[in-house]
Amino acid sequence: MFDYPKDYRLIAGVDEVGRGPLIGAVVTAAVILDPNNPIEGLADSKKLSEKKRLALAAEIKQKALAWALGRAEAEEIDKLNILQASLLAMTRAVQALRIRPQFVLLDGNKIPNDLDIPAQAVVKGDSLVAEISAASILAKVARDQEMEELDRQYPEYAFAQHKGYPTKLHLEKLTALGPLPQHRRSFAPVRKVLENR
Template sequence: MLIAGVDEVGRGPLVGDVVTAAVILDPNNPIEGLADSKKLSEKKRLALFAEIKQKALAWSVARASVAEIDQLNILHATMLAMTRAVEGLSVRPDLVRIDGNRCPDLGDLPAEAIVKGDSKEPAISAASILAKVVRDQEMVELDARYPQYGFAGHKGYPTKAHMEALAEHGAIAEHRRSFRPVRKALGLE
């Protein structure tokens, strides 16, 4: 049975897209050391990122944009991004396992939500690694364009430093206008 694991990164930050990934691992070509991406060092994540892309039967990274997040809300935008990741797979899975407590509408594809799935299902762990590496890299790139915000350090999460930068410099186009701290910083709340 071909199982696709799906996970997201970036629901909580105030800036940037929500990034999702779907991975179908090859049972004949196992990958050692898969775990929840948040529990791995950056060096280990980067090594696994390359290995997953090389060894998986199929993988796909997708996203929902800041505009989609602001229009739909973060939950619905995440479900949309997860659907896009599954649709982007070059191999059709028999079952989709999704990290969390709800599933996007995948039509006739059977799906199940697994709470803490990124530490229980290797395919979800692999998806969490792909999504985290891609989103973290985007935050490093955003940091290079807007160093005053410190995105490389806090990855867009509402840390004290991020909130102070938002108050001092205002929001950039990549900030999620539907999130209360951003609205507050813009004087819209």
């Protein structure tokens, strides 16, 4: 069980999706749940089926007091590094909330330096904290949709299948076709393909 910080009513949960992929933005979400309108079945987005994630994402958007997405693009990831870009995207999600939270719970072990709200990092927070679970679901659904959109633009790369992660299929496509503008130049597999072209 997770012990929530005392004396705070408006608590936002924050999580990111997309640190591992070789392409596209790292996407974050921030969610303030409504204690009077609970949502059943919240869990780490990675442990849910796509169908369940989509259903829960719709319910979260409907029932949460506030929710927002944040992101850091591939160019920012290349400039800052993936950890700093993820933290920046988390701050952006919190700042985009239409209600200012009194406290922020973030998945992982790092807190963004530029967050001007009391915060706590929670390791495995996406499994322990409902607000972070909800954020992980929204971020995952949003990023998967972006990969499906990219798949429609570049069907030959099969993004709908691997979602940009460095799978055998993605690496084969990357080597054969070369990187797209959206690929993360600082990631070793992309760098290697660029060096060999």
